[in-house]
Amino acid sequence: MKRLSEEPKVQFRNVRQLLGLATAMEETAAQRYQGLAARMVKLNEREIAGTFSTLVEEQRDHVEEIAGRSRQLTGAQPPTPADPRGLPSEIARSWDEAEASALLTPYRALGIAVDNEMLAFAYYSYVAAQSDDTAVRATAEWLAGKALDHAATLRDERRRAYRRQGAAGARGEMPMLDASSLPEFVRQSRQLESRAAACHRRIASRLAVLGEDAASKTIAEVAERERANGSEAANGTVEAGRAELAQAARPLPLLRAALAEAERLHQTYLNLADRTRDEQVLAAAQRAADRTLQSLAAIAARLQAFG
Template sequence: MPLLRASLLKSEPAGSLRSLDEMFSLAHAMEREAATRYAELADDMRRQKKDDLAEVFAQLAAAERDHVDSVTQWSQSRRGKVPNPALVRWEAPETVDADTAAELKGSRLMTPYRALAMAVRNEERAFAFWSYLAAYSEDPEVKKAAEAMAREELGHVAILRKERRRAYHVEHGKPAGEAGAARSQVSARRLELRLVAQLADLERRLAGPAAARTRELLDKTKQMVDQAGDFGSFPASIEQRDAQTIAEALADAYLEGAESSSDETRVGTLQGLAEKAIDRLAWLRSLA
């Protein structure tokens, strides 16, 4: 199983999608479940008098309700009917698993930044889920629609990462706009080269399937060196950080770059890089 799916999904989906109707029904159920869980967390935070966290989860719930409406409209435009819950044959990844929910409700250290980091992880999991279904679908129409859902989740990741960065700078007393003000001219290509060296070293220290997966990741990273070109500007100090930190910085940058660019070709390149970067980051996190 590809790296992203292995490290983000706790288990493989229990089947493949048979029709567009089933795909729309599953997508609708996933978005609706996410909206419900975030709304419940917002209520929990209000009861605990954690108003800042309540606001974060209320906004996440509202965004997911918009996604529910989008899937409904998509189904109506393609199939002439709303999604049918009866067509959902197996469980999708949970928006918030039991352990995370318990931490959110009981932790005194939970902050908007940590809450948004959790939401980013959830969207990455949804992206992995749809990528898996697209890869294993035998119906061309279903495959194309599942790929569209995966791209949509990737867009959600980009938006939430931006909000997470803003929350981080608020919590640390810095305006969000200062985040990139002092960056030096270290390019994404240079950081990709640094990751090539780090992943090669990691592969030598691993064995069996873990080494094989790391080798696959290393090969992808070598391809990304040239694809990155002259993109990006990062603090020079990040080059000396560990592989996971560098990988996360690159994933953030590719996502942000794709969102802000008006050049269609560049957007496509950066989205492709972002997908591979999230692949890589998920695997490094699983090793950690």
């Protein structure tokens, strides 16, 4: 279950205000998905662009659904919120991740959409629990239910995308965790962290040779975090294909490779959290995903600095 990292900043005085912010959330999502679709077209990633275009249409359907609810309850269209800071920051962060992503696939795109719906569910559930206004509470519960329904539909689409990508061998060499207990999660996680650390150390060393000291430091810090969570026995293990990065002559391919490695680790934990039924494994996978998100953000920021 996706959780909010901070309490919503807006206290809703009435139903119109709540529906106005809900409309803004859906319209903002449509705009971001549209931008990502356009970016994928430029990169000739037609299938991913098509996935995002479909999400744009679904968001527009959500906007119209909320508008209909507003007309039913208040006799008017929902207003434009005066304070956009009420939007959950976690959703904006997931879009920023997508825009910097080195591993975008239809499965990953749909994963972002699922996560956003679950964050919306958490947001509206919080509003419903905290509101003293009966109408606001009922409307927030309706919005939370809709977000949960949308997430279930998107999960079905994501499963189909996963099967298509798996059949085509197009999962980007994503490692799989199959931990049924916390000790098993710890063992497998340490191996994955160590492999990632070895890869990132190689990249950091090559960046240093190229004179990219700031970028080298960022990747070295990522490698150190991974090493601290890894297994000493597995340290130094890295696939031969990634070892070829030691000969790269430019910083951008190195940073993209570093980002892709961090994403593999991050997404592996998210995938396990999505599948496991063990509460201890779920909590550990979520903590690991939060930790690796720090690495993702640091590498993405360094990559964007290169323009």
